[in-house]
Amino acid sequence: MDIKALAEAHPDHWSKACAIRALTLDAIRAANSGHSGMPMGMADVATVLFEKHLKFDAKAPNWPDRDRFILSAGHGSMLIYSLLYLTGYEQVTLDQIKNFRQMGALTAGHPENFLLDGVETTTGPLGQGIANSVGFAMAEEIQRAHYGKKAVDHYTYVIAGDGCLMEGVSQESIGLAGKHELSKLVVFWDNNGITIDGTVELSDKTDQVARFKASGWHVQEIDGHNPVEIDEAIIAAKKSKKPSMIACKTHIALGSSAQDTSKGHGALTDDKLIADAKAGYGWTAGEFEIPADIKSAWEAIGSRGAEERAEWEKRFATLPGNKQREFERAYAGEAHKKLSATIKALKKKVSEEAPKVATRKSSEMVLDVINPIMTETVGGSADLTGSNNTKTADLGVFDPENRGGRYVYYGIREHGMAAAMNGMALHGGIRPYGGTFMCFTDYARGAMRLSALMQVPVTYVMTHDSIGLGEDGPTHQPVEHLAMLRATPNTMVFRPADTVETAEAWELALTSTKTPSVLALSRQGLPTVRTEHKTKNLVAQGGYVLADAEGKRQAIIMASGSEVEIALKARDLLQAEGIGARVVSMPCWELFAQQEESYRKRVLPGGPVRVAVEAGVRFGWDQWLLGERGREVKAGFVGMQGFGASAPAGELYEKFGITAEAVAEKVKSLL
């Protein structure tokens, strides 16, 4: 690579790009860890993008109509930290750069949206950024259709590496973006030919250009170090009616002795290597020092969007007042003021009518009344719409011909769906939910963990939540998934027992601001167990006494979801024999754990035998069976010991011994 020629051809560009490279080298040497090669290789692309195209205002990082910049190759975090520092984002001081990857610094190893403005999404797990970006771009389309171009009109830019493109989730996202002609999505592929193990060719020979074209993308190939080519490609990409991929041929760790090697991917900390690289760049400033002229050129870029923002504010003020309030409410993540009353009215109705329906159907009943008032909801399913019951009549289908449609046919792409939902929520103004069979949580897991870490209130509608799905058999029957999800920090797992609990769970999901929710819903019909209307949201307590013991309380039976019916029948059997038994419904462990100890002790007092029944594994239940009690331990569990089987649902419950009789027997054996 002829560094000198680059520097001489575009000196202003060069000095700005080398500021990124110098900061990267210095910060990674100080941290003694990190990834030098990507920021050094992609500095030119990022510089042109920020200088000439990205619509942003460093002093107002959360301006809703800003362009979104997503660093999918999140290990190159010093690229974005450099950009945020150089352009003048308040949070990213030089001290933050100096403390890269250190305790308490906002400049974490990988970019984390919950730490820093300007970091739109948390990346590092490869492929997630590009997959999120599809959600960002869909959110922009949907909101532009709803509020008009005056309020919403921006691009989503992504830098993705070879790793992002090798991850399967990228294919799901590329397909989704191509189908939906997301023309305001622009992906830069950092085509440096290097992975950690060596050259990309060691593991892949895919023609990425052909691959993106096959899914309907506009594709260009450029020299990723030539600022003119970069600029022209971005101009063409913005004009395209399709999503755009710009294949940027780059040199990883440009200008260092580790250039074009897998060593260059990692932390370059050798003093001589760093000194030589800087000398090659013509960079003479000291460590962590950015010459004043270069810094002020970058700061001018950072304030370039201030005027545009002011104009946007004026335009926004011309929207009808109700539209402005709707927009602001949705961006603030506040539920519609009618939500609570709507939920209460539904609860009252179903308490009286006491339908026997599957909770996946209950969920649809809730969505039927919620979607018309919560215009920010965007629903969807990974090709199981009729099974997940996620589509209500008023939503309309999102499509190139109907940008205002609020229902997405995600296709058979659970991971891509989850990641797109994360992107929509992070974009702001949208509250996404999406469904699949609960067992296929496994496919979406990479993005679901990030929902929790990133604190985005997306809702997963996971139906067919046990052996109750019947004949499809063990590949489709979750047994460990409740435990998996409950073990995940900052995730609310709701397993409602009937329509009333489902409505309460949805209310909590729709009012959550920092926590994703998982609704575990039954395939099979369930009776209404909450037949006495209460305005209070009992699911908000996580667990509560559904039916108390008559006479002396000798046992407590805990259950969730479809097994609450079984617990109630077991109680009947026990009471008929004079054994007082309380039934505690436990729709959400996380919320129960958050209650005051005194409440928990009232619900689960010490002393009596405790038995839990759930059509999943015992794993985790001991917390409630054995914990928080002062006396002798007598506890049992009725549930699954291993994988399920293929047969009609009712027979499976018998086969695996999850019956009222088995629960009653378990209680009696412990008394």
Added chain:
Amino acid sequence: MDIKALAEAHPDHWSKACAIRALTLDAIRAANSGHSGMPMGMADVATVLFEKHLKFDAKAPNWPDRDRFILSAGHGSMLIYSLLYLTGYEQVTLDQIKNFRQMGALTAGHPENFLLDGVETTTGPLGQGIANSVGFAMAEEIQRAHYGKKAVDHYTYVIAGDGCLMEGVSQESIGLAGKHELSKLVVFWDNNGITIDGTVELSDKTDQVARFKASGWHVQEIDGHNPVEIDEAIIAAKKSKKPSMIACKTHIALGSSAQDTSKGHGALTDDKLIADAKAGYGWTAGEFEIPADIKSAWEAIGSRGAEERAEWEKRFATLPGNKQREFERAYAGEAHKKLSATIKALKKKVSEEAPKVATRKSSEMVLDVINPIMTETVGGSADLTGSNNTKTADLGVFDPENRGGRYVYYGIREHGMAAAMNGMALHGGIRPYGGTFMCFTDYARGAMRLSALMQVPVTYVMTHDSIGLGEDGPTHQPVEHLAMLRATPNTMVFRPADTVETAEAWELALTSTKTPSVLALSRQGLPTVRTEHKTKNLVAQGGYVLADAEGKRQAIIMASGSEVEIALKARDLLQAEGIGARVVSMPCWELFAQQEESYRKRVLPGGPVRVAVEAGVRFGWDQWLLGERGREVKAGFVGMQGFGASAPAGELYEKFGITAEAVAEKVKSLL
């Protein structure tokens, strides 16, 4: 579709194919559930494949050199059950067909390898079959190189649907197969244009032909109902030097009133629809009845391979005796007889030398001595070779130029890697292991669950197993993953504390025949805690007393992996204050749970305070903290409450309070 013309043009073919269609319709009507459309659409392809190409012998279904047939679109299970019944596989009687999807039947909702010969892999979760098939084809290449064409020379055929191709894992697998030029892999794409939600175009417009070509595949497009075209395409595919994809344009639910609709995807049970479809086929036989001439034509196909198998047996007998024994041992899944002694020798050495190394390095030390004697191991990593320490010097790299190489650069494809490993293990003769960061278990989860369900002894080398990975931060730090994996049935989760325990864990993984193993290994250096050599494999007991209390035992400290060092230090602190404390190492909960109760009670006697320390969430620990004891509950946990952070590892342990001092304090607070 002109059914009549098809029938008239190829009457013999037609009647055989319609036998599949008729059985499908009858079985699904009887079950009142299932998926009719795919078997009806792909019956022609399957008939030609089985009649003219597939090398198999229905009477010897496990003949090692048979061709493998994989139904990736597993919901179309009646296709394979029909084929197995018609060709005369002993297990699949007509009664089994009649009991499709019923309790106890081998003809489960989706094909399950552990129930039926002829079902090579369990499918249903979409994309898994095609992803497994890459492992099957790699196994064939590796073994052909090792044993020669005389012993190993067969094809892998796959039927995949639109769903399989939309799942991201398919892209990982297509890329891997293309890179490795797996020319003996042939994939039929059931291009019927229909998914559950409607037409494929609702969610995807990808040009699949271009997509496969982009990854280096040989691609043909044919009419999937024309037996001549099918035959010619298979002939061409077998000749190709690349993996082959045959795009078969088909009509889902061919010949029924639900043809070409999403209704046709599901269970067609309407009497009139079925009667009309059969009439259209010219099928006049009764329910579940196959005319004798058609059945015997199919049975002739089933025995077509008997001669070839006899020839193979003769050829195999000409191999050198040691090769024959090696082949048979590897196919039986038996470890090499030197394994035990080799592990013992390593344990003795490291007990004496007591190195301080990360357990990921310990794992490499084990592989260094194991790989030379266990020639059936095939290692790899999802682009983290140098971090996972999975590559030993003797393996050689698997590549089109080196088919005997036993190390696979899987690229950034955790899910594809896991699914390929499943395929290799299912193929037989290979014992695969592969590595990534433990946090990226999330990406591989879809295939890891199937390892457990399918009972394949693959080994997952999951390094960087806690906040101990340091600066990469919470996106890379598992906290809930131990719980997730421990909650999964039939999965052994090993978290060894030092090199000795790592060697013992590997011995158990390598001798397992029906259970996958996960090795959770540290990034950071750990002292040798097992400095007294014992020939007995203590990890086999799951948990054991590592250091007993001196004086009166007042506390038991349980720990796994990197926290065993902390537990031992806490014990020292307590003993110094005269508090007798026992340390129990718990490297494998599953094995501990399998021990006799009397053993468990000796290790964890009632009475004393119990504290567990692990750099993960508490979820699940209550089983050991609170369970299996007769007296008052006084227990505590030192570990993670939520996600980690980005900082040097040592500082993170301090920040999150996972220290010897904290453990000792916890014990004292409970006393």
